[in-house]
Amino acid sequence: MKRPFMPITPASEPYWSYLQKDELWIPRCNSCSQLVFYPREICPHCASLEFTWEKMSGRGKVYSFTVIRRPFLPEFAAMSPYVFAIIELEEGIRMASNIINCQPNDVYIGQSVRAVFEEHENGRKLVLFEPA
Amino acid sequence: MSLRGCAAIVGIGELAPMVDAGKMTTLGMASQVTSRALIDAGLKITDIDGVLAAPDTIEDPLMWGGQVAEYLGIKSNYVDIVDLGGATAAAMVWRAAAAIKAGMCHTVLCLTSNLWNVERFYKTFIPRLSTEAQYELPYGPMGANSGYAMIAQRHMHLYGTTPAQLAKVAVDQRTNACHNPEALYCGKPITIEDVLNSPLVVDPLHLLEIVKPCSGAAAVIVTASVRAPDCRSKPVYLLGAGEHATHSSIIYSPDITTSPIKQSAKRAFAMAGLTPGDMDLVSLYDCYTITVIVSLEDAGFCGKGEGGPFVEETDLTFKGKLPCNTHGGQLSWGQPGLAGGMSHVTEAVRQLRGICGDRQVRDARLALVNCNGGIMSDQATLILGREVY
Numbered sequence: 001m002k003r004p005f006m007p008i009t010p011a012s013e014p015y016w017s018y019l020q021k022d023e024l025w026i027p028r029c030n031s032c033s034q035l036v037f038y039p040r041e042i043c044p045h046c047a048s049l050e051f052t053w054e055k056m057s058g059r060g061k062v063y064s065f066t067v068i069r070r071p072f073l074p075e076f077a078a079m080s081p082y083v084f085a086i087i088e089l090e091e092g093i094r095m096a097s098n099i100i101n102c103q104p105n106d107v108y109i110g111q112s113v114r115a116v117f118e119e120h121e122n123g124r125k126l127v128l129f130e131p132a
Numbered sequence: 133m134s135l136r137g138c139a140a141i142v143g144i145g146e147l148a149p150m151v152d153a154g155k156m157t158t159l160g161m162a163s164q165v166t167s168r169a170l171i172d173a174g175l176k177i178t179d180i181d182g183v184l185a186a187p188d189t190i191e192d193p194l195m196w197g198g199q200v201a202e203y204l205g206i207k208s209n210y211v212d213i214v215d216l217g218g219a220t221a222a223a224m225v226w227r228a229a230a231a232i233k234a235g236m237c238h239t240v241l242c243l244t245s246n247l248w249n250v251e252r253f254y255k256t257f258i259p260r261l262s263t264e265a266q267y268e269l270p271y272g273p274m275g276a277n278s279g280y281a282m283i284a285q286r287h288m289h290l291y292g293t294t295p296a297q298l299a300k301v302a303v304d305q306r307t308n309a310c311h312n313p314e315a316l317y318c319g320k321p322i323t324i325e326d327v328l329n330s331p332l333v334v335d336p337l338h339l340l341e342i343v344k345p346c347s348g349a350a351a352v353i354v355t356a357s358v359r360a361p362d363c364r365s366k367p368v369y370l371l372g373a374g375e376h377a378t379h380s381s382i383i384y385s386p387d388i389t390t391s392p393i394k395q396s397a398k399r400a401f402a403m404a405g406l407t408p409g410d411m412d413l414v415s416l417y418d419c420y421t422i423t424v425i426v427s428l429e430d431a432g433f434c435g436k437g438e439g440g441p442f443v444e445e446t447d448l449t450f451k452g453k454l455p456c457n458t459h460g461g462q463l464s465w466g467q468p469g470l471a472g473g474m475s476h477v478t479e480a481v482r483q484l485r486g487i488c489g490d491r492q493v494r495d496a497r498l499a500l501v502n503c504n505g506g507i508m509s510d511q512a513t514l515i516l517g518r519e520v521y
Contacts, residue, residue, distance in 0.1 A: 004258065006266035038267045038384075064289075064388060066281035067335040068274050072254070076272040084271055084278050086383055096268045096383045104335075109289040126270050 002075050002121040011041045014053050019125045022117040024058055026093060027051035037093040058115030059132065060089040067104040083107050087129055101130040134403050137520035139229035140360040140367035143173025143353035144478045148314035149466025153247055153347035158188055159203050161349035162245040166204050169351040174364025175239070180353070182210035182231055182240035184224040186470040190252050192260070200243065209237040217505030218417050219375070220244065221350075221473035222512035226373035228354035238356050245349035246469020268383060274334055276419060277342065279382040279507030281334035284422040287389045288336060291437035293425065295336055297444045299327035301421040301456075302340050302463055304448035309460025311450065311491035316344060316466040341421040341463070348468025350478055357520070366485045371498075372406065372515035374399025382507035389437075391508040393430035397500070401432070404515040408432040411515075412496040413455040413483055415476035417504035418463050424456065427502050431513070450491040458483060458491050473503045477514070484518045497521070 008016050015038075018025040027039050031048035042049060065085035071077055083099040085107070099107050100116070113129035120126060145168025147161055170177060185200045193199060197211040210231050214224045221244060228240035261269065273279070287293045306322045309315035322340060330339040360367035376395035379385040401407060408431060416427040425439035433454065434442035448456040459465045459479040462472045480499040482488050498521070501514040 003270040003272070005270050006258075006261070006263060008266070009263050012266060038264055040264070064282035064286040066274075066278050066285060066337075067332075068272060068278060069331075069335075070274070070333055071272055072274050073272060079272070082272065084273055084282075086282060086388070094383060096271050096273065098271050109286060120270075 003126065004073055004075055005120070005122060005124055011039050015039050016124070019117060019127055022125070024056040024115050024127050025053045026056055026091070028054050035091055035093045037095055056089055056091055060087045060113055060129065062099065062107060062109050062111040062113060063088040063094055064109060065099065065107050085129070087113060098128050099130065100128050135226060135229045135233060135373055136371055136403050137369055138233045138357055139354050140357050140369045141225065141352050141477070141481050141516070142355050142360050142363040142365060142367050143169040143175060144351070144481050145169030145172060146350040146471070146475070146478050147348045149316050149346045149348045149468045151316065151346050156247065156347065158245050158247055159200070161347070162200060162243055162351070163204065165245065165349045165351040166241060166243065169241070169353050172365050173353045175353065177205050180206050180239050180241045181208060182228065182237035183208050184212055184214050184228055184240060184242045186220045186244040186246070187213055187215045189246050189469050190249055190256060192256070206241065210240065216510040216512065218419065218470070218473045219503045219505030219510040219512040220470045221477050222501055222503035222514050223375060223510070225352065225354055225370060225477060225514055226375070226512065229370050229373070232354065232356050238359065240354045241351055242354060243351045244469065244471040244474045246471060247347045248345045248469060268381065276507055277334045277337070280420040280422055281337050282382065283388050283426065283508065284336050284420070287422060287426065290389060291440060293440035295328055296324050297440035298341060298421040298425065299324045300443050301418070301424045301448065302327050304452070305418065305457050305461040306464045307449045308458045308491060309464035312459050312465065315460035315464055316346065317460065317464045337420060337422070343419050343462045343467040343472070346466045346468050348466065348471045350471040350474035352474065352477055352481070368481045368484045369517050369520050370514060371517045371520065372400040372402070372404030373513065374403065375510070375512045377510045380506055380509050385508065389426065391426050391430045391504070392511040393427055393502055393504070393513065396511040396513040397431035397502065400500070400513040400515050406498065406515060408500070411498050411500045413458060413480070413493050413499045415480040415499060415501045416456060417473060417476060417502055418457055418461040419467065419504070421463070423504060423508070426508065427504070431500060431502060450488070450493050455493045458488065458493060476501050476503060480516050484516060
């Protein structure tokens with residue numbers, strides 16, 4: 001399906017490049033050692049500017065979710081109803097995603113999920129999650 | 133230094149929310165509410181020397197504050213835009229008071245005026261998003277709806293909050309709206325069953341738990357307390373103010389069921405030297421039912437996680453133990469853009485003046501106003517009083 005992607009920024013370039021290889025990498029601050037999501041040019045914990053990218057396991061849990069039944073964006077009409085969720089990775093950071101390969105009614109908070117990588121119309125890959 | 137008692141709201145002007153604004157313009161609506169607020173205060177346009185304007189939420193005009201001031205004929209010593217979404221209104225009031233206290237100006241017009249146009253909004257929506265939305269937009273969020281839905285979902289999971297408890301907020305506010313002829317849903321009472329039988333839009337939120345966007349405008353005039361007694365209407369004093377934010381997108385909130393109201397309300401109460409128990413009414417930003425429950429918890433009216441049972445047991449109507457959003461709230465009065473946030477200020481002022489007629493809270497002396505921007509993001513809390521207690 002066609003999804004609305006936004007332009008890649010200098011800080012996000014590694015994130016999207018790793019996704020093209022079916023890998024989820026997140027920057028870790030060289031100074032305070034905290035993982036930082038979303039990737040940006042300054043550490044929001046300590047204002048340091050240096051990071052080292054680290055590969056994530058792709059395992060996580062559903063932190064919260066909703067079932068979207070009336071999407072705003074026309075691209076999502078065919079896919080609705082679908083699950084929009086906050087995933088907490090086992091490494092500790094949280095990110096937005098969709099939970100796929102299950103019925104929306106079967107999703108629950110605390111559910112174990114794992115990353116899956118899906119290629120879209122424009123060739124860009126996206127990390128989604130499915131029940132583990 | 134504190135803002136306690138330094139300034140007062142002496143004039144309010146408001147348009148009833150409009151589903152169809154016809155040929156109205158943003159500056160035209162601003163003109164109407166400015167005129168009304170000046171008449172209410174017994175002031176002339178030349179008495180105003182400061183302007184705080186809310187942004188135009190659909191267009192993106194350049195140097196909007198100056199355009200507004202010029203249009204209205206204000207020669208300003210202080211002009212600015214306050215761009216905090218739903219928190220804008222309350223944030224303007226304390227900024228006005230701070231500028232007055234600092235001696236930069238003496239009388240500030242706080243102005244919100246927004247036209248709702250769904251096609252124009254969506255045409256400009258994506259281009260105006262932060263580049264950081266690249267991590268959310270491809271997943272198809274539903275704007276604020278999906279954010280508040282996830283807050284509600286987790287609140288239910290952690291604390292056992294029920295759909296019926298959430299619905300009770302909408303029902304009590306509708307009762308209030310039925311005593312306010314200016315509310316969009318005046319004359320249309322609802323029951324908990326009606327709310328639960330309305331379509332699920334974003335689980336667990338139903339249609340009747342979500343605000344209706346519309347058009348409208350509101351203005352309030354804030355002046356130095358020493359000038360307030362010379363105004364035509366009864367002044368309402370600013371006793372406390374607080375503001376706090378921890379995130380912009382809800383995805384990155386430290387804890388989605390606890391809002392920055394915890395800090396903004398704490399700061400406002402500390403400045404006022406008052407507690408939640410002292411409040412005669414509350415005026416809480418209510419874009420969704422869950423917003424009210426989280427706000428009551430974080431402002432200290434009940435414990436964390438107790439908001440569900442609290443609203444179930446507490447009559448939130450104007451006749452009740454804790455009157456909340458006596459104008460109907462944005463859920464039942466309407467959400468005319470950023471003037472929706474201002475409605476929480478104007479209603480508190482009307483209650484404290486004692487001019488609410490059928491829906492007047494008996495002997496209302498003190499009110500808490502909380503305005504919420506984004507997805508429980510920017511929070512601005514005010515404590516307002518009939519006198520400087």
